[in-house]
Amino acid sequence: MAVTDTTETTARKPRAPWLTLRRREAIEGWLFVSPTLIGFLIFFLGPLIAVVFYSLTEWNLLSQKSTYVGLANYTDALRDNPDFWHVIRNSVIFAAGLVPLNMALALGLAVALCRPGKGVVFFRTVFFAPVITSAVAWAIVWKFLLQGEAGAVNQMLAGIGIDGPNWLREPNWAMFAVIVTRVIKMVGLNMILYIAALQAVPRDYEEAARLEGANSWQIFRMVTWPLLAPTTLIIMVITTIGSFKVFDHIYLMTGGGPENGTLVLAYYIYEQAFEFFNIGYAAALAIIMFVIVLALTVVQLLLRQKGSS
Amino acid sequence: MSSLTLRNLTKSFGKTDVIRGVSLDVEEGEFVVFVGPSGCGKSTLLRMIAGLEDVSGGDLMIGGQRMNDVQAAKRGVAMVFQSYALYPHLTVRQNMGFGLKVRKVPAADIARQVDEAAAVLKLDALLDRYPRELSGGQRQRVAIGRAIVASPEVFLFDEPLSNLDAELRVHMRAEIAALHRRLGNTMVYVTHDQIEAMTLADRIVVLRDGRVEQVGTPRELYESPANTFVAQFIGSPKMNLVDGGAVADRLSALGRPVPEGALVGLRPEHLQLVPADQAILGGRLVTSEYTGADTLLHVELADGEVLLMVHQGSDAPEPGADLSIGIDPALAHIFEQDVAAKNAA
Numbered sequence: 001m002a003v004t005d006t007t008e009t010t011a012r013k014p015r016a017p018w019l020t021l022r023r024r025e026a027i028e029g030w031l032f033v034s035p036t037l038i039g040f041l042i043f044f045l046g047p048l049i050a051v052v053f054y055s056l057t058e059w060n061l062l063s064q065k066s067t068y069v070g071l072a073n074y075t076d077a078l079r080d081n082p083d084f085w086h087v088i089r090n091s092v093i094f095a096a097g098l099v100p101l102n103m104a105l106a107l108g109l110a111v112a113l114c115r116p117g118k119g120v121v122f123f124r125t126v127f128f129a130p131v132i133t134s135a136v137a138w139a140i141v142w143k144f145l146l147q148g149e150a151g152a153v154n155q156m157l158a159g160i161g162i163d164g165p166n167w168l169r170e171p172n173w174a175m176f177a178v179i180v181t182r183v184i185k186m187v188g189l190n191m192i193l194y195i196a197a198l199q200a201v202p203r204d205y206e207e208a209a210r211l212e213g214a215n216s217w218q219i220f221r222m223v224t225w226p227l228l229a230p231t232t233l234i235i236m237v238i239t240t241i242g243s244f245k246v247f248d249h250i251y252l253m254t255g256g257g258p259e260n261g262t263l264v265l266a267y268y269i270y271e272q273a274f275e276f277f278n279i280g281y282a283a284a285l286a287i288i289m290f291v292i293v294l295a296l297t298v299v300q301l302l303l304r305q306k307g308s309s
Numbered sequence: 310m311s312s313l314t315l316r317n318l319t320k321s322f323g324k325t326d327v328i329r330g331v332s333l334d335v336e337e338g339e340f341v342v343f344v345g346p347s348g349c350g351k352s353t354l355l356r357m358i359a360g361l362e363d364v365s366g367g368d369l370m371i372g373g374q375r376m377n378d379v380q381a382a383k384r385g386v387a388m389v390f391q392s393y394a395l396y397p398h399l400t401v402r403q404n405m406g407f408g409l410k411v412r413k414v415p416a417a418d419i420a421r422q423v424d425e426a427a428a429v430l431k432l433d434a435l436l437d438r439y440p441r442e443l444s445g446g447q448r449q450r451v452a453i454g455r456a457i458v459a460s461p462e463v464f465l466f467d468e469p470l471s472n473l474d475a476e477l478r479v480h481m482r483a484e485i486a487a488l489h490r491r492l493g494n495t496m497v498y499v500t501h502d503q504i505e506a507m508t509l510a511d512r513i514v515v516l517r518d519g520r521v522e523q524v525g526t527p528r529e530l531y532e533s534p535a536n537t538f539v540a541q542f543i544g545s546p547k548m549n550l551v552d553g554g555a556v557a558d559r560l561s562a563l564g565r566p567v568p569e570g571a572l573v574g575l576r577p578e579h580l581q582l583v584p585a586d587q588a589i590l591g592g593r594l595v596t597s598e599y600t601g602a603d604t605l606l607h608v609e610l611a612d613g614e615v616l617l618m619v620h621q622g623s624d625a626p627e628p629g630a631d632l633s634i635g636i637d638p639a640l641a642h643i644f645e646q647d648v649a650a651k652n653a654a
Contacts, residue, residue, distance in 0.1 A: 208394035209411070227398060
């Protein structure tokens with residue numbers, strides 16, 4: 001009797017339910033990420049694919065006519081249209097001027113303001129405040145300050161005997177003016193990143209170096225600066241990418257002028273798309289900008305990997 | 310080599326007094342250990358000697374010269390930090406040669422001195438590695454190597470073994486002792502571990518609340534502690550303190566009179582199980598902790614206090630047993646001044 005019971009128990013072994021713990025967790029996981037995933041597909045991947053498609057067409061927004069033209073928009077930009085290379089040159093000049101100036105100033109401020117002391121919090125706030133200030137307000141104020149003879153900047157320069165230029169109206173000076181005003185607006189962000197990095201450097205390193213006879217400059221150059229390398233790399237890349245994507249500042253300060261002297265890539269794309277309605281061409285330019293930013297990001301990742309190994 | 314003298318040294322951070330008048334003479338070539346509980350000021354005192362903290366008052370002399378206002382780098386001291394403070398972006402060789410490089414010593418001389426120090430510490434094979442590629446013990450040796458390359462008059466160690474596991478700590482302790490024998494420099498060593506202090510020191514300085522409680526050889530501190538704080542800090546498990554009245558009659562009968570109001574210190578390792586007629590104390594065993602070589606017995610006395618005793622051998626009594634406890638009267642410590650301190654504690 002007992003033997004029969006055992007056999008029956010074995011035969012009635014319960015079947016595993018369909019909703020196993022593993023499946024349940026997988027479903028829950030997908031449900032949790034689905035809002036972001038759907039948003040990503042609709043608002044990011046969809047437009048990206050659409051831009052790639054438009055970049056292969058000649059599409060006039062006014063006539064609503066769209067013609068497939070293959071890579072013509074790309075060859076137009078890269079080979080036939082001299083404006084494109086002028087714009088790229090401007091973007092490179094903007095980045096080459098802004099990135100070192102921004103980083104040097106951010107590092108200097110961070111070194112001065114990284115340790116607790118009187119007024120440190122006040123000055124950190126002062127230098128960070130422009131970062132969260134409206135770009136429109138910032139641009140309007142600086143346009144007033146940088147006016148020709150009546151501008152406050154030129155008034156001050158006149159006070160020390162310097163005849164200042166008409167900053168935003170002279171091609172050579174306009175780029176300089178937009179770089180400097182952009183640096184002043186954004187330097188606080190990099191300053192905060194450098195302050196965090198400096199505060200993460202253990203005090204023992206500085207003390208050990210001091211005991212071994214290093215002076216302040218040697219400690220900074222031989223100990224602190226190398227330890228800031230990962231932060232410097234990240235700051236350099238995000239500032240470079242940001243400078244290639246700059247639009248609002250140019251739009252508000254100079255509108256790309258004078259004589260296209262500050263016409264940078266993002267503004268050029270806007271101009272082509274919404275002022276000249278060359279949607280296909282603008283889409284091709286947007287893809288080129290995407291590739292440039294992607295390339296910079298890949299370089300950043302490679303450098304970080306190299307640094308961490 | 311240099312002597313080190315502290316004369317009524319004080320240090321305050323704002324209104325907080327951290328070091329309250331420390332005087333000490335360290336002879337040339339001596340190995341002195343500062344020991345004390347957390348917050349007693351031992352690390353601050355070491356950092357004052359190094360020049361990393363300024364001196365609020367008193368005199369600090371190294372090799373007979375007043376050093377209060379001399380820069381850290383010019384005091385002739387080298388320090389091994391608790392964190393090792395090895396520069397992570399430099400190789401072992403570059404770490405060890407850093408001090409010489411900033412002093413503009415020719416590269417060939419740096420290489421020679423680093424090689425010599427590396428040979429002493431058996432670091433030859435690790436010279437091209439980065440700190441992250443080393444084990445804790447190796448990092449410790451590099452930190453010591455960096456100090457050796459600096460050729461200091463005085464070596465300072467700030468809890469250098471506290472980040473190592475127990476086994477490695479024992480090993481590195483022996484290495485530091487051997488290094489001292491070989492180099493013969495004056496060494497000042499900070500630790501909160503009394504075993505480290507006992508095994509390494511020529512003399513131990515016991516600190517509490519920024520003051521020196523006692524200075525002496527490890528044996529002096531163990532055998533003749535100046536007060537109950539030192540008595541309980543030195544020795545493991547810590548010394549039992551009982552009211553003199555509880556043992557006065559028996560100890561007096563055995564030739565150790567106990568003044569009224571005094572405390573009597575009994576080291577757990579000196580207590581023995583004895584026949585009732587030889588006992589100075591009796592109690593009930595509440596817990597026994599078997600540790601292999603011996604067993605730690607927790608004995609509850611009549612007044613409710615718990616006495617620790619070390620029982621050697623495998624015949625430890627079972628919990629609940631009534632025990633009669635005796636001691637060689639010469640090994641009992643009598644403290645007349647510390648009754649108030651014990652009551653306050």
